[in-house]
Amino acid sequence: MKKHELPQDKGSLDNFTREVCYVKNKDGKYEKGLSTGWEAKQVALDNAWEEIDRIVAETKQEVLDGKVSPVKYYMELNVMDLPVLAGYTGFFGWQIKRHMKPSVFKKLSDKKLQKYAEAFEVSVDDLTNFKR
Amino acid sequence: MENFKHIQTAHCENGVTVNLLQRKGLDFFNEPLAFGIGSGLFYIHIPFLKINKGPAISFRSMPGAIFKRTCKVLDIDVVHKKFRSKEEAECFLNEQVDIGNPVGCQVGVFHLMYFPKAYRFHFNAHNLIVYDRQDDNYLVSDPIMEVTTSVTREELEKVRFAKGPFAPKGHIYYPEKVGDVSDELLRKAIVKGINHNVRDMLYIPSNRTGVRGINYTASQIRKWRAKHGEKKAGLFLGQIVRMQEEIGTGGGGFRFLYAAFLEQAAERLSDDRLIKISEKITQSGDLWRDSALQMAGIYKGRITSQKDFEHSADILNEISALEKEAFKELKSFKLKY
Numbered sequence: 001m002k003k004h005e006l007p008q009d010k011g012s013l014d015n016f017t018r019e020v021c022y023v024k025n026k027d028g029k030y031e032k033g034l035s036t037g038w039e040a041k042q043v044a045l046d047n048a049w050e051e052i053d054r055i056v057a058e059t060k061q062e063v064l065d066g067k068v069s070p071v072k073y074y075m076e077l078n079v080m081d082l083p084v085l086a087g088y089t090g091f092f093g094w095q096i097k098r099h100m101k102p103s104v105f106k107k108l109s110d111k112k113l114q115k116y117a118e119a120f121e122v123s124v125d126d127l128t129n130f131k132r
Numbered sequence: 133m134e135n136f137k138h139i140q141t142a143h144c145e146n147g148v149t150v151n152l153l154q155r156k157g158l159d160f161f162n163e164p165l166a167f168g169i170g171s172g173l174f175y176i177h178i179p180f181l182k183i184n185k186g187p188a189i190s191f192r193s194m195p196g197a198i199f200k201r202t203c204k205v206l207d208i209d210v211v212h213k214k215f216r217s218k219e220e221a222e223c224f225l226n227e228q229v230d231i232g233n234p235v236g237c238q239v240g241v242f243h244l245m246y247f248p249k250a251y252r253f254h255f256n257a258h259n260l261i262v263y264d265r266q267d268d269n270y271l272v273s274d275p276i277m278e279v280t281t282s283v284t285r286e287e288l289e290k291v292r293f294a295k296g297p298f299a300p301k302g303h304i305y306y307p308e309k310v311g312d313v314s315d316e317l318l319r320k321a322i323v324k325g326i327n328h329n330v331r332d333m334l335y336i337p338s339n340r341t342g343v344r345g346i347n348y349t350a351s352q353i354r355k356w357r358a359k360h361g362e363k364k365a366g367l368f369l370g371q372i373v374r375m376q377e378e379i380g381t382g383g384g385g386f387r388f389l390y391a392a393f394l395e396q397a398a399e400r401l402s403d404d405r406l407i408k409i410s411e412k413i414t415q416s417g418d419l420w421r422d423s424a425l426q427m428a429g430i431y432k433g434r435i436t437s438q439k440d441f442e443h444s445a446d447i448l449n450e451i452s453a454l455e456k457e458a459f460k461e462l463k464s465f466k467l468k469y
Contacts, residue, residue, distance in 0.1 A: 012250040017277040020142040022388035030392035040428035041377040044370035087295030
């Protein structure tokens with residue numbers, strides 16, 4: 001990549017930083033260049049977030065329909081997957097999967113709910129009184 | 133601390149390595165050297181692991197490898213510590229910064245509030261330097277940023293004890309004793325770094341790694357559209373582009389950074405053949421950028437036929453062949469130090 005080809009597009013790095021890229025200068029030698037961003041990757045990032053938002057909305061509806069428990073909703077909201085949530089709660093993946101069933105979730109002890117509340121940084125009440 | 137010099141780099145771990153080694157007297161040290169000596173270049177289509185049900189791909193070696201390998205070949209003693217207890221972790225950090233010893237810390241970025249929201253995923257292998265503290269704040273030099281910043285005490289504890297894959301467990305590290313790095317030792321380190329990279333790119337017995345890994349990804353891309361539909365397949369391509377071009381790579385999946393290293397290596401080893409290889413890796417970086425543009429056309433919904441997916445895959449096959457040729461040549465040089 002030549003220095004004059006380094007893209008300077010707007011995006012998520014605005015008001016944060018410019019990023020270092022390695023580019024060839026006029027003499028054909030490498031040097032550091034600063035870029036504000038590149039549209040090609042910005043679109044990829046935007047799409048990824050759109051997909052996350054879609055899944056969060058879908059999961060919210062599933063909770064309201066009584067198909068899954070709020071554990072699943074908050075997991076998606078926090079962009080977590082099972083290994084990450086397992087790390088934050090200390091539960092095993094299979095336990096979390098069970099806790100995602102509304103029938104099992106209803107019987108969870110306060111202690112277990114508290115662990116989820118801490119992992120998601122919400123109150124136990126937010127978990128048990130799921131609102132629209 | 134007075135006169136702390138912030139250094140911005142493309143990649144966080146390179147940045148921490150360069151900054152801490154410069155402080156210990158290696159004035160000449162720079163990012164391409166750290167990346168090349170630490171043999172940071174790689175390619176892996178990670179088996180079994182899925183991210184958002186899509187491909188998990190990495191263009192660099194394991195987190196922590198660059199600092200470790202660089203210090204090892206330069207005969208530098210390093211201190212690495214992980215902690216069970218948050219109190220101990222904080223205590224150790226305070227001791228170091230209070231005696232004026234800036235340290236590298238591994239952190240998760242999900243709770244790192246100075247990062248823009250769009251970048252805060254559960255990625256636990258980010259690296260930064262803590263160089264001082266004031267009241268309830270720590271002063272931070274994050275190598276990917278243009279300027280220094282700060283975090284609160286609670287925030288730092290949270291990111292140092294982020295959970296999930298690659299959980300940092302308070303990981304703190306710094307070079308302790310840096311001896312005299314002679315020209316000879318540096319040349320040896322450069323050659324070792326190159327040889328290690330030749331091995332990683334050509335000879336790991338797996339079709340998911342190195343130049344063969346790139347072909348593996350290409351073969352997957354050819355199947356995605358029929359298997360997952362246009363939208364999902366497009367999201368998967370977006371995921372590749374993000375891993376490849378996201379902040380921290382120096383562009384073109386670290387290839388430009390490696391080409392910059394080979395340019396320096398040619399000079400340090402007085403070996404012009406390396407310039408030719410540097411140019412090949414540059415060409416490869418440019419092709420990676422082309423493939424990103426092609427893939428972007430797909431996930432923007434502009435071009436979505438099977439032919440367009442095939443074209444993306446074709447570019448990756450071309451890259452694989454080019455990198456294979458480059459690393460084979462590097463091997464054939466039988467570099468001496």
